[in-house]
Amino acid sequence: MGSKSTNPLELGRSLPVPNVQELAQSDDQIPERYYRPEADVDPVASIDEDELPVIDLMKLLNPELIDKDELFRLGSACREWGFFQCVPFHYRDTLDTYTLKIGKVVDCLYGLMAEDLGVDLQDMLNIFRDQIQSVRINYYPPCKQANKVLGLSPHSDGIALTVLLQANDVHALQIKKNDKWLLVKPKPSALIINIGDMMEIMTNGKYKSIEHRAIINIEERLSIATFHLPSIDVLLRPFPGLVNSNGELYKTISAKEYTREYFAGKLNGKNALESMKLRK
Ligand SMILES: O=C(O)CCC(=O)C(=O)O
Numbered sequence: 001m002g003s004k005s006t007n008p009l010e011l012g013r014s015l016p017v018p019n020v021q022e023l024a025q026s027d028d029q030i031p032e033r034y035y036r037p038e039a040d041v042d043p044v045a046s047i048d049e050d051e052l053p054v055i056d057l058m059k060l061l062n063p064e065l066i067d068k069d070e071l072f073r074l075g076s077a078c079r080e081w082g083f084f085q086c087v088p089f090h091y092r093d094t095l096d097t098y099t100l101k102i103g104k105v106v107d108c109l110y111g112l113m114a115e116d117l118g119v120d121l122q123d124m125l126n127i128f129r130d131q132i133q134s135v136r137i138n139y140y141p142p143c144k145q146a147n148k149v150l151g152l153s154p155h156s157d158g159i160a161l162t163v164l165l166q167a168n169d170v171h172a173l174q175i176k177k178n179d180k181w182l183l184v185k186p187k188p189s190a191l192i193i194n195i196g197d198m199m200e201i202m203t204n205g206k207y208k209s210i211e212h213r214a215i216i217n218i219e220e221r222l223s224i225a226t227f228h229l230p231s232i233d234v235l236l237r238p239f240p241g242l243v244n245s246n247g248e249l250y251k252t253i254s255a256k257e258y259t260r261e262y263f264a265g266k267l268n269g270k271n272a273l274e275s276m277k278l279r280k
């Protein structure tokens with residue numbers, strides 16, 4: 001199972017915006033679109049380095065020696081948090097080598113998830129055989145009025161699995177858990193992995209695609225998000241065995257159509273995924 005670096009850009013992409021480095025340097029008014037009046041109202045709790053589940057990949061890489069406790073922790077992280085940290089990881093590569101390695105980590109995670117879910121490994125591998133990988137480098141400029149502006153609007157990721165690397169030590173990622181915003185402070189050597197909408201659909205809601213956002217700081221911040229999704233013609237529907245008496249929870253839709261729908265709307269919470277729900 002390999003990762004293709006085809007970017008399905010023809011289906012949609014993030015909004016182009018004016019150069020934020022220039023904006024941050026000028027003393028001009030902050031443009032309207034970046035204001036986030038809710039910022040001062042939303043309470044945000046800060047969680048410790050270890051509170052966001054930490055998964056030790058070393059304990060899971062050898063298929064013959066999988067640590068069952070660690071696999072269980074991975075499964076509960078996907079069900080209860082939709083976000084977790086993977087250690088150890090050391091970032092010293094070029095972008096090409098990095099994305100190649102990340103593709104391998106992700107392939108390995110699919111296998112582990114199949115085991116956790118009780119899904120046939122071959123079914124999982126077939127879905128991701130020609131998977132697409134795309135990369136977004138997020139630059140958040142330093143801002144003197146950091147608490148008044150928006151970094152990245154609340155959203156869930158419209159793909160299957162995201163791997164996020166914080167390239168510097170500024171904390172700004174917030175995730176929504178039980179209706180509360182939590183500020184994530186990853187371990188220095190960790191990758192952050194999160195479940196995306198497509199995985200939520202394919203697991204019939206067992207794994208959760210969690211709403212998250214990024215705030216702005218007085219210091220600049222850089223993050224690298226690597227997104228993974230099945231090839232665009234794959235139909236997104238629950239794996240056999242994951243549909244219980246409640247039936248299928250989401251419409252069946254191709255990865256292509258879902259990507260189109262996702263980018264057609266404004267980045268707004270879990271809107272795109274909500275519109276796929278068969279019962280509201
Ligand atoms: O910069 C971050 O921490 C979040 C990035 C993100 O959520 C995304 O690129 O989808």
Ligand SMILES: [Fe+2]
Pocket residue numbers: 155156157212
């Ligand atoms: Fe995201």
